[in-house]
Amino acid sequence: MSSLSKFKKVAGFSAFAFAAMTAxxxxxxxxxxxxxxxYEGDVQDVFAYDFKEYIEDNSDHTIQVYRFGELGESDDIMGQTQSGILQFVNQSPGFTGSTIPEAQIFFIPYLLPTDFDTVVEFFNTSEAINEDFPELYAEEGLELLKMYPEGEMVVTLDEPATSPEDFNNKKIRVMTNPLLSETYExxxxxxxxxxxxxxxxxxxTNMIQGQENPIFWIExxxxxxxxxxxxxxxxxxxxxxxxxxxxxxxGLPESDQELIRKAADYAYEEIIDHIDGLADEALAKIQEASDEVTVTRLNEEQIQAFRERAPQVEEEFIEMTGESGKELLNQFKEDLKEVQNN
Known part of the structure; x- marks a missing residue:
């Protein structure tokens, strides 16, 4: 066989092999x-697109991201995920709490600190976050990939307030979450x-007089x-x-499971950088856009008046969740104590 014939034959096999591999x-x-x-550009959207970027840069898979309202409300997208229509969902425990009562722990007031570095270290190292919660979510047909903080909660009202008495008779919107309702009561x-x-x-229309959200979402x-x-x-x-x-x-091969976990880790690291300073930027935008906005930061004495009412919310959480909730709350407090001591 001539060299040219051999080359054509090898080239033919190579082309066939490449075509077969591509197929x-x-x-x-x-x-x-x-x-x-x-919405577009908000924290969950940034996380989703960081996740998408990693998956698509490191595999042939693609990710289609749907934002708020495109497939319905929060309850809708959770139902679609549990039924297999969606593969991934990002949802606050504020809504998941109706399915996983223990997830409502995040709505016990004054449990989590508001210092950024402390909060991040807690999410990085907490046994409750990284070991206990995945088991609870798995029981509901969900693979928990990441829990992460978005921002300090801020209350908006129709008038300034500095005490629980100022909240009297105010209808404040809450997510469909029994413990959050208990908090505002x-x-x-x-x-x-x-x-x-x-x-x-x-x-x-003054049907409600207030609500709570992170400042970037308020903006x-x-x-x-x-x-x-x-x-x-x-x-x-x-x-x-x-x-x-x-x-x-x-049902995925181990290689795809590992890919997804790495993508979630990548998105988590990116989002922690993203939220650092985000609240200050959002507040500056709000103040620039409106002369009517007032900002009230409660001092320690004023905060104490609210904090004194937190124990009844803890009691309600334990009543709602039983022994598993009590153990989770104890683990939460141990994890926080260790972070704060360090």
Whole structure:
């Protein structure tokens, strides 16, 4: 056989092999669907696109991201994930708490500190976050990939407030979360569960007089336009969780499971950098956009008046969740104590 013939034969085999390999990769490649609860550029959206970037840079898979409202409200996207229509979902324990009662622990006021570095270290090292919660989510058909903080909770009202007495007779919107309702009852307000899509209009028409959210969400959602008095009560951080449908995840090859875990780790590291200083930037935008906004930061004495009402919320949490909730709360406190001591 001539050298040219040999070359053509080898080239032919190489081309065939390449075509076969490409076809195999195309067959194995998948388009995964991921929904979250926020708008373009918000924290969950940034996390989702960091996750998407890692997956698509390191595999033939693609990620389709759906933002708030594109597939419905928070309850809708969780149902779609549990039924397998979506592969990934990002949802706050504020909504997951109706399915996983222990997730409501994040709504016990004054449990989490508000110092950024302490909060981040807690999420990085907490046994409750990184070992206990994955087991609880797995029981509901969810593979918990990451829990992460988004920002300190800020209350907005129709007038400034510095004490629980100022919350009396105020209807404050809460997520559909029994423990969050208990918190605002303890603070003296009338908790009013509403889907997010109805909040702006309800504030505008005085159907409710307030709500709580991280400051970046108050800015991006324009809530300061209809609820201009911002009160920093220091009572907690907004936490969220990114998870997968467990049947989907368990059915993947180990290489894809590892890919997804690495992508979640990458997105987590990126989002921690992203939220550092985000609250100050959002507040500056709000103050630049509106002359009507007031900002009240409670001093330690004022905070203490709210903090004294927190134990009844802890008691309600234990009553709702039983022994498992009590053990989780104890672990939370141990984890926090260790971080604060360090």
């Amino acid at each position: 195999a990769n195309s067959v194995n490649a998948a388009n995964w669907r991921y929904a979250h609860e926020e 303890a603070f003296g307000a009338t908790p009013t569960p509403l889907p997010w899509g109805e909040v702006y209009g309800a504030l505008q 991006s959602g324009g809530l300061y336009e209809v609820s201009p008095n911002l009160i920093f009560t220091g009572h907690g951080w907004f936490t969220t969780a990114m998870m997968a449908n467990k049947d989907f995840f368990d």
